[in-house]
Amino acid sequence: MLRSKQKAAAEAIAANVGAVAVDGRSPWRDARERFFRNKAAVLSLVILTLITLACVFGPMLLPHSYEDTDWDAMSMAPTLLNSHYFGTDELGRDLLVRCLIGGRISLMVGLMATIASVTIGIVWGATAGFLGGKVDTLMMRIVDMMYAVPYLLIAILMVTLLGREFYLVVLTITVFSWMDMARVVRGQTLSIKSKEYIEAARAIGVSTGSIIFRHVVPNLLGIVVIYTTVTVPGVILTESVLSFLGLGVQEPMTSWGVLIEDGTGVMETTPWILLFPAAMLSITLYCANYIGDGMRDALDPKDR
Amino acid sequence: MWSYAFRRVLMTIPTLLLVITVCYLMLHATPGGPFDTERKISAAVLANLQAKYHLDLPLWQQYLYYLKSLLQGDLGASFRYADWSVNDLVANALPVSLAIGGGSLLLSVFIGVGLGIIAALRQNSIIDYLVMLVGNLGSAFPSFIIGPVLIMVFAIWLKVSPAGGWNDFQISYMLLPMALLTFINVSTIGRVMRGSLIEVLNSNFIRTAKAKGLPMHTIVFRHSLKPALMPVVSVLGPLAISSITSAVVTESVFSLPGLGKLIINGASNRDYTLVLGLVVLVTVVAVVLNLLVDLAYALLDPKIRY
Numbered sequence: 001m002l003r004s005k006q007k008a009a010a011e012a013i014a015a016n017v018g019a020v021a022v023d024g025r026s027p028w029r030d031a032r033e034r035f036f037r038n039k040a041a042v043l044s045l046v047i048l049t050l051i052t053l054a055c056v057f058g059p060m061l062l063p064h065s066y067e068d069t070d071w072d073a074m075s076m077a078p079t080l081l082n083s084h085y086f087g088t089d090e091l092g093r094d095l096l097v098r099c100l101i102g103g104r105i106s107l108m109v110g111l112m113a114t115i116a117s118v119t120i121g122i123v124w125g126a127t128a129g130f131l132g133g134k135v136d137t138l139m140m141r142i143v144d145m146m147y148a149v150p151y152l153l154i155a156i157l158m159v160t161l162l163g164r165e166f167y168l169v170v171l172t173i174t175v176f177s178w179m180d181m182a183r184v185v186r187g188q189t190l191s192i193k194s195k196e197y198i199e200a201a202r203a204i205g206v207s208t209g210s211i212i213f214r215h216v217v218p219n220l221l222g223i224v225v226i227y228t229t230v231t232v233p234g235v236i237l238t239e240s241v242l243s244f245l246g247l248g249v250q251e252p253m254t255s256w257g258v259l260i261e262d263g264t265g266v267m268e269t270t271p272w273i274l275l276f277p278a279a280m281l282s283i284t285l286y287c288a289n290y291i292g293d294g295m296r297d298a299l300d301p302k303d304r
Numbered sequence: 305m306w307s308y309a310f311r312r313v314l315m316t317i318p319t320l321l322l323v324i325t326v327c328y329l330m331l332h333a334t335p336g337g338p339f340d341t342e343r344k345i346s347a348a349v350l351a352n353l354q355a356k357y358h359l360d361l362p363l364w365q366q367y368l369y370y371l372k373s374l375l376q377g378d379l380g381a382s383f384r385y386a387d388w389s390v391n392d393l394v395a396n397a398l399p400v401s402l403a404i405g406g407g408s409l410l411l412s413v414f415i416g417v418g419l420g421i422i423a424a425l426r427q428n429s430i431i432d433y434l435v436m437l438v439g440n441l442g443s444a445f446p447s448f449i450i451g452p453v454l455i456m457v458f459a460i461w462l463k464v465s466p467a468g469g470w471n472d473f474q475i476s477y478m479l480l481p482m483a484l485l486t487f488i489n490v491s492t493i494g495r496v497m498r499g500s501l502i503e504v505l506n507s508n509f510i511r512t513a514k515a516k517g518l519p520m521h522t523i524v525f526r527h528s529l530k531p532a533l534m535p536v537v538s539v540l541g542p543l544a545i546s547s548i549t550s551a552v553v554t555e556s557v558f559s560l561p562g563l564g565k566l567i568i569n570g571a572s573n574r575d576y577t578l579v580l581g582l583v584v585l586v587t588v589v590a591v592v593l594n595l596l597v598d599l600a601y602a603l604l605d606p607k608i609r610y
Contacts (some may be wrong), residue, residue: 141315141318144315144319145318145319147542147545148316148319148590148591148594149319149323149545149587149590149591150545150548150549150583150586150587150590151545151549152548152549152552153548153552153583153586154323154327154583154587156567156571156579156583157327157330157331157571157579157580157583159571160570160576160579161330161331161333161334162330237446240448241446241448241549241553244448244553245552245556245568246568246572247571260448260449260452261448263452264448264452264455267455267456267460268456268460271456274452278449278452278453281449282444282449285446286444289440289444
């Protein structure tokens with residue numbers, strides 16, 4: 001009798017615990033909910049996803065190629081008649097397909113340079129912050145130096161000397177995009193370093209390397225996500241500037257910056273050649289900025 | 305203060321040396337020399353030429369010669385323009401860039417601070433929204449999109465301004481490029497000024513000033529302005545650097561014969577020495593600007609004592 005009562009109580013508690021566990025909220029779930037409550041950020045995410053999907057799959061579905069001339073339609077205004085929905089450029093190439101192919105390059109460069117610079121920034125910042133002392137001073141002095149340099153000019157020099165291959169453009173952009181991340185990660189590492197669990201790990205003899213990568217880096221994730229979303233538009237912008245100045249990927253390959261440059265030359269007579277790629281780049285940058293803001297609001301512990 | 309200034313000045317030397325060295329080595333690593341022309345030069349002439357330009361010496365001696373001539377203010381000779389030294393080309397282009405860049409930076413400090421003050425005092429008013437809108441536009445629309453749009457509107461549709469080019473400092477040719485650069489800088493300065501003034505106006509000593517019954521203009525101009533300007537001073541350094549970037553783009557959009565145009569032409573002509581010389585020159589300018597901003601900051605902020 002007593003036993004069954006106890007059993008029932010235990011079951012009730014277990015059920016309660018189960019219910020609590022279901023209701024439990026991880027910080028990531030909190031952040032996700034906060035993000036999805038932010039309408040501007042969600043809308044931006046949807047638009048950016050659509051643009052990305054269009055860039056990836058659009059060129060396969062459309063009847064034109066990005067480098068073939070349509071001799072019947074040179075510099076043609078946007079029309080629904082012969083499937084040149086964005087019109088054609090002065091060489092009769094379909095502008096919609098070129099915008100999408102250009103978007104592929106711009107987004108691809110953005111993605112790769114972001115991954116590379118974020119990785120460098122995390123490793124650099126975490127190492128400097130964790131080791132401290134002279135190493136820290138030296139590493140951060142190098143970051144200060146990189147900030148003081150007019151990066152676009154060095155990038156121009158690098159592209160001039162190294163060449164204009166796709167991966168060289170990525171490399172050039174990466175070299176000047178990792179410092180923000182390094183600074184932020186270092187600051188965060190300094191505060192994590194003095195926490196008890198790090199002391200505990202040190203006390204049981206975990207090596208410095210695995211303390212950094214197993215215990216410090218995972219706790220940096222929130223701030224890393226925020227600054228990654230901030231890095232993306234910056235990197236895409238840098239690629240466009242280089243392309244606009246004629247120092248990005250080479251013809252007939254194209255990117256949004258190249259297309260905008262082409263468009264400015266003929267904007268008096270055929271303004272759509274400028275307007276469509278400019279609009280796509282601006283929308284992408286605007287959305288990326290909004291997503292960054294949304295991420296910051298969702299993940300920044302100060303605002304809770 | 306003096307020891308801080310001294311240390312800060314010393315810190316610029318490794319930065320400059322690093323940039324110069326890396327650029328020099330990159331330049332040196334690229335194949336091809338200045339006398340690899342299609343016309344065959346006889347071996348004796350080539351040897352003489354190389355001796356004249358110290359190209360026969362080991363790399364480190366060439367590098368020292370380069371540093372020495374840099375210290376004497378000589379940026380070397382252009383690869384492509386046979387009769388021009390980099391110094392001559394710079395002397396022609398620099399006034400254009402200075403007029404456009406310096407003028408617009410000065411203008412945007414006044415406009416940006418002014419708009420920031422109004423926006424902070426009249427939060428959620430039309431001017432406030434305008435400042436925020438300009439700030440947002442500045443971050444989403446890069447200068448190479450705003451520039452062509454300006455040309456389209458003012459030069460092509462309204463026909464009130466030339467579409468680009470340069471005519472010996474004639475003001476009508478300078479308006480659009482300066483408007484573009486000012487717009488970009490105002491978007492940053494206005495936002496920073498608005499944010500920092502709002503923060504200052506919410507602080508305790510301003511509440512005290514209000515409680516004493518001081519009139520609003522005294523509170524704003526006597527008590528708030530100085531602390532609120534500190535963040536603006538601190539963004540001026542990065543802003544000067546990014547102005548160099550936007551100046552390159554602006555000069556390219558409006559085809560102005562400034563330093564930016566020069567470096568782009570040099571890059572597309574593969575005029576290595578010209579690009580290297582310009583990079584070194586602009587880096588020195590940028591580093592010195594950063595130094596001045598940092599020193600000004602240390603001088604102005606009573607909370608910082610070194």
